[in-house]
Amino acid sequence: MSLALDPAAQDLLFREARTANTFTDEPVTDEQVQAIYDLVKYGPTAFNQTPLRITLVRSPEARERLVKHMAEGNQSKTASAPLVAILSADNEFHEELPSLLPHFPQAKDMFFAERPVRESAALLNAALQAAYFIVGVRAAGLAAGPMTGLDFDGVQKEFLDDDHTPLMVVNIGKPGEDAWFPRSPRLAYEDVVTTV
Ligand SMILES: Cc1cc2nc3c(=O)[nH]c(=O)nc-3n(C[C@H](O)[C@H](O)[C@H](O)COP(=O)(O)O)c2cc1C
Numbered sequence: 192m193s194l195a196l197d198p199a200a201q202d203l204l205f206r207e208a209r210t211a212n213t214f215t216d217e218p219v220t221d222e223q224v225q226a227i228y229d230l231v232k233y234g235p236t237a238f239n240q241t242p243l244r245i246t247l248v249r250s251p252e253a254r255e256r257l258v259k260h261m262a263e264g265n266q267s268k269t270a271s272a273p274l275v276a277i278l279s280a281d282n283e284f285h286e287e288l289p290s291l292l293p294h295f296p297q298a299k300d301m302f303f304a305e306r307p308v309r310e311s312a313a314l315l316n317a318a319l320q321a322a323y324f325i326v327g328v329r330a331a332g333l334a335a336g337p338m339t340g341l342d343f344d345g346v347q348k349e350f351l352d353d354d355h356t357p358l359m360v361v362n363i364g365k366p367g368e369d370a371w372f373p374r375s376p377r378l379a380y381e382d383v384v385t386t387v
Pocket residue numbers: 208209210211264265336337338339340341359371372374375
């Protein structure tokens with residue numbers, strides 16, 4: 192009663208959405224990924240930094256290179272998912288700020304001249320965008336399998352550069368057989384929310 196979102200959409204995005212561990216072989220197209228991005232790009236970031244970068248791992252050769260950096264328990268699902276994305280934070284996001292924040296272009300030099308400041312801002316804001324991305328995958332009727340069980344240095348060296356910090360790898364597709372572990376409980380409202 193308190194939510195404005197249609198109950199079917201609530202289920203699609205949250206209640207019935209699960210973290211998939213197996214997938215069918217139905218392909219995930221670039222058009223679907225573009226539709227997901229064009230939806231979730233509106234999720235907010237500080238100063239509109241928008242530091243998330245997405246590397247789609249499509250070719251079998253690239254997939255093989257990625258799988259060897261995944262933790263053992265993540266390897267077979269990463270090898271078999273229709274699409275795999277490496278989500279990273281662009282530590283040089285400030286270069287885009289004058290066009291992303293046209294009403295305050297001075298923000299680039301005023302707040303983000305120093306690399307350590309950019310790194311912590313990029314980490315927080317790209318992580319937020321990663322969450323929007325996962326929900327966007329669900330909005331497309333697909334399941335996401337986010338993973339941080341991986342060799343981050345290895346993934347960075349293999350696919351990225353010093354300016355891009357990997358955050359997670361996400362398997363994407365239609366859920367396959369036995370796709371999920373049993374649903375784990377969540378903390379209750381009263382365990383999480385305090386009012387002062
Ligand atoms: C950032 C992040 C990292 C995760 N890393 C892994 C991982 O390395 N391997 C894995 O099997 N599951 C991983 N998971 C899946 C979580 O365990 C799963 O999303 C959580 O238990 C909720 O499951 P549910 O959506 O089915 O309720 C990760 C999830 C997130 C959001």
